[in-house]
Amino acid sequence: MIRGLRPLLRGSTCSGALFAYCGAPASLPLLPFATLPALVWRSAPEGLQIVLVLLLWAALVGAVGLPRTTRRVLIVSARRLLRVPLPDPVAGRRSTNAAGADRWRTPVWLVLHTALGWTGVLLSGALVLVGLALPGGWVHGEARVSMFGWSAQAQGGWSWVEALGSMLLALAVSVMVTNTLRWLAPRLLGPSAAEQLALATERELLLAERNRLAHELHDSIGHTLTATTIQAAVAGEVLSADPAAARAALRSIEESSRAALEDLDYVLGVLREEQPGTAPTRTLADLPELLDRLRHAGAVVEPELSGELAQVQGTLSRAAYRILQEGLTNALRHGAGGRIEVRVAATSDGLDLCVVNRVDAGTDTGGFPTSGHGLPGLAERVRLLHGEIEAGPDGPQHWRLAVRLPVRLSA
Numbered sequence: 001m002i003r004g005l006r007p008l009l010r011g012s013t014c015s016g017a018l019f020a021y022c023g024a025p026a027s028l029p030l031l032p033f034a035t036l037p038a039l040v041w042r043s044a045p046e047g048l049q050i051v052l053v054l055l056l057w058a059a060l061v062g063a064v065g066l067p068r069t070t071r072r073v074l075i076v077s078a079r080r081l082l083r084v085p086l087p088d089p090v091a092g093r094r095s096t097n098a099a100g101a102d103r104w105r106t107p108v109w110l111v112l113h114t115a116l117g118w119t120g121v122l123l124s125g126a127l128v129l130v131g132l133a134l135p136g137g138w139v140h141g142e143a144r145v146s147m148f149g150w151s152a153q154a155q156g157g158w159s160w161v162e163a164l165g166s167m168l169l170a171l172a173v174s175v176m177v178t179n180t181l182r183w184l185a186p187r188l189l190g191p192s193a194a195e196q197l198a199l200a201t202e203r204e205l206l207l208a209e210r211n212r213l214a215h216e217l218h219d220s221i222g223h224t225l226t227a228t229t230i231q232a233a234v235a236g237e238v239l240s241a242d243p244a245a246a247r248a249a250l251r252s253i254e255e256s257s258r259a260a261l262e263d264l265d266y267v268l269g270v271l272r273e274e275q276p277g278t279a280p281t282r283t284l285a286d287l288p289e290l291l292d293r294l295r296h297a298g299a300v301v302e303p304e305l306s307g308e309l310a311q312v313q314g315t316l317s318r319a320a321y322r323i324l325q326e327g328l329t330n331a332l333r334h335g336a337g338g339r340i341e342v343r344v345a346a347t348s349d350g351l352d353l354c355v356v357n358r359v360d361a362g363t364d365t366g367g368f369p370t371s372g373h374g375l376p377g378l379a380e381r382v383r384l385l386h387g388e389i390e391a392g393p394d395g396p397q398h399w400r401l402a403v404r405l406p407v408r409l410s411a
Contacts, residue, residue, distance in 0.1 A: 013174075015080075015081045015082075015083070016081060016082050016178035016181070016182065017175070018081060019077060019078065019081035019178075020174065020181050022117065024114065024120075024121045027057070027061050034056040037049075037052050061110050061114050062108070063107065064107075066107060071089060074106065074189055078185045078189055083182075084185040086189055105189070106188070109184065109185075112184060112188075116180055117177070120176075124171070124174050125170075127167070128170045224259070226333045227293050227329070227332065231256075231293075234246075234249050248296055251296075255293070282318060282321045286321060287303075287321060290321070290328070291342070299340055300338065301339070301340050302339050303342045304341070304343045305344050307347060308346055309344065312407055319405070320344070320351055320353055323403055324344070324355065328342065331355060331357035335399075336359050337358060338357070340356070341354070350404050350405065350406055351404070352402070353402070353404075355400070357398065358398055359397060359398065359399045382403055385405050387405040389401075389403050389404075
């Protein structure tokens with residue numbers, strides 16, 4: 001029997017009953033306003049007056065639920081006391097139609113909460129009073145209970161078991177009221193269809209942002225590790241013969257590492273859901289610095305830049321930088337030495353990017369990984385920008401990566 005009572009005596013049951021019954025006293029301040037029509041229209045039948053009072057009382061209770069602040073308070077209260085997993089309301093401005101269609105849900109919740117609260121208070125209160133009154137009548141052989149004009153009398157007395165049963169029934173009523181509110185909470189306080197769509201859109205944007213950050217981090221860290229490894233080897237070889245070149249290589253390693261740490265700090269801040277600082281931006285304006293780091297690593301880079309690159313819109317400029325960085329990193333890492341040709345041309349309707357490097361004869365991928373963030377990653381980035389990509393052998397000993405992005409120049 002004790003095991004059967006444990007669910008009724010849990011903390012969640014008590015807090016849920018407290019939340020359920022709070023609807024009754026919380027509505028009392030509105031009752032005097034609901035009785036005004038009955039006081040004015042005294043000639044109306046008593047039954048009609050009662051119906052008018054109840055209807056106006058319900059309307060006033062529902063009106064309290066119209067402000068959005070009320071909904072937020074109710075969601076937090078239901079989440080903590082009813083222990084119902086409810087997400088916070090979606091922030092931001094919703095459309096007028098969606099807001100109008102969903103605005104009735106909170107008033108309906110308040111009306112039902114108040115009605116269930118009063119039902120629970122009256123029923124369980126009556127059962128508790130019965131349970132307290134019956135054992136006294138048992139001593140004299142009879143029991144009589146009267147309330148609200150209703151009376152009941154039992155001959156032959158009542159036992160303590162029957163009185164305890166009345167108490168347990170009162171507890172069962174509170175559990176039923178609480179469970180009913182737990183069933184209603186996700187339907188009336190949970191996200192509506194419009195809010196669920198907004199949440200899904202928000203999750204989709206978050207996943208897209210994290211996917212973009214993964215590409216950015218791969219490009220930045222991959223390039224830095226490749227460049228610094230080669231630059232460190234160059235610095236070690238020329239340390240005695242050409243100290244100035246060694247110092248230049250070490251400075252390039254320092255700059256590359258600092259830039260990669262900025263990218264890493266930003267990405268980790270986003271993944272921890274902290275408030276990150278300003279995202280480090282690498283654009284085509286930083287391309288000369290990127291080419292200088294490659295030269296310090298011993299690469300022979302021949303750039304050919306044409307057009308107004310400074311007028312390329314920021315999003316495309318950042319993407320173009322990352323595409324060139326990926327292509328140059330793979331040329332440096334997997335190429336067969338020799339010069340690396342880099343061509344960037346900005347026209348009125350497109351941005352052309354091209355990286356050509358020497359490879360060993362018979363190479364089919366130019367050093368690009370066939371999975372992960374190699375060519376598939378570049379192709380995905382270009383596809384999202386509605387561009388075109390070509391990657392493949394350019395003659396027997398060269399590899400060519402060519403990308404064309406539709407571009408709109410700023411005024």
